[in-house]
Amino acid sequence: MIARVRRSAASSRPARLWRRSVAGRRAISSAAKPLPADRWNGVAETGSKAWAGLDAIAATDAAFSGPAFVEGARKAYEIIVSAFAKGDRDTLGRLLSADVFDGFAAEISGREARGESVESALVSIDSAVVDDARALPQSNSVTVRFTSKLITAAQPPGRGYRRQSQSGGEDRRFVDFRA
Numbered sequence: 001m002i003a004r005v006r007r008s009a010a011s012s013r014p015a016r017l018w019r020r021s022v023a024g025r026r027a028i029s030s031a032a033k034p035l036p037a038d039r040w041n042g043v044a045e046t047g048s049k050a051w052a053g054l055d056a057i058a059a060t061d062a063a064f065s066g067p068a069f070v071e072g073a074r075k076a077y078e079i080i081v082s083a084f085a086k087g088d089r090d091t092l093g094r095l096l097s098a099d100v101f102d103g104f105a106a107e108i109s110g111r112e113a114r115g116e117s118v119e120s121a122l123v124s125i126d127s128a129v130v131d132d133a134r135a136l137p138q139s140n141s142v143t144v145r146f147t148s149k150l151i152t153a154a155q156p157p158g159r160g161y162r163r164q165s166q167s168g169g170e171d172r173r174f175v176d177f178r179a
Contacts, residue, residue: 039054039055039058039066040054040055040066040130042067043066043067043070043129043130044066044129044130044131044133045129049132049133050129050130050131050132050133050143052133053130053132053133053134053135053142054066054130054133054142056133056134056135057133057134057135057140057142059135060135060140061140066130069130069142070128070129070130070144073128073142073144074125074128074146076095077125077128077144077146077148078122078125079091079095080092080095080096081120081122081148081150082120082122083095084104084107084108084120085118085119085120085152087108087111087112087118089101089105089108092104092105111154114156114157115156115157116154116155116156116157117154117155118152118153118154118155119152119153119155120150120151120152120153121150121151121152122148122149122150123148123149123150123151124148124149125146125147125148126147126148126149127145127146127147128144128145128146128147129144129145130142130143130144130145131143131144131145
């Protein structure tokens with residue numbers, strides 16, 4: 001799963017939005033300290049576009065921490081997986097963009113119409129890596145790619161659960177967390 005997560009500097013909700021006004025950005029000065037060569041190890045692939053994007057974000061906000069951001073994105077991912085399984089539209093509505101929420105809500109409505117209930121267990125998040133990062137004029141965008149193991153049990157009306165095991169390896173979904 002790939003998640004686009006932005007975090008609001010003024011928001012009390014962690015890892016939801018990451019946004020700073022242009023006025024809040026600091027200019028990069030020639031006196032700025034050079035960044036350590038291993039600054040994004042474990043967060044993004046060395047030399048990638050994401051690495052350069054994280055540098056651009058860090059240059060505009062000294063408080064930005066890639067590892068802390070990815071940890072917050074992991075927590076948001078867990079919340080979304082759980083809320084989807086429970087059919088919790090309120091939580092999903094607060095975390096997902098309108099177009100992504102519509103897809104989730106349609107699937108929940110379909111399950112409800114069929115009388116199905118679902119249980120889901122996130123076994124593990126095997127990796128969470130920044131796939132893309134950009135410092136934009138009025139906000140910053142960070143895309144995190146998740147590889148996870150998920151067990152889902154769906155119960156049709158009047159029957160026992162049927163179990164499915166899903167791995168996030170090649171089959172990726174995109175989740176865009178809303179501003």
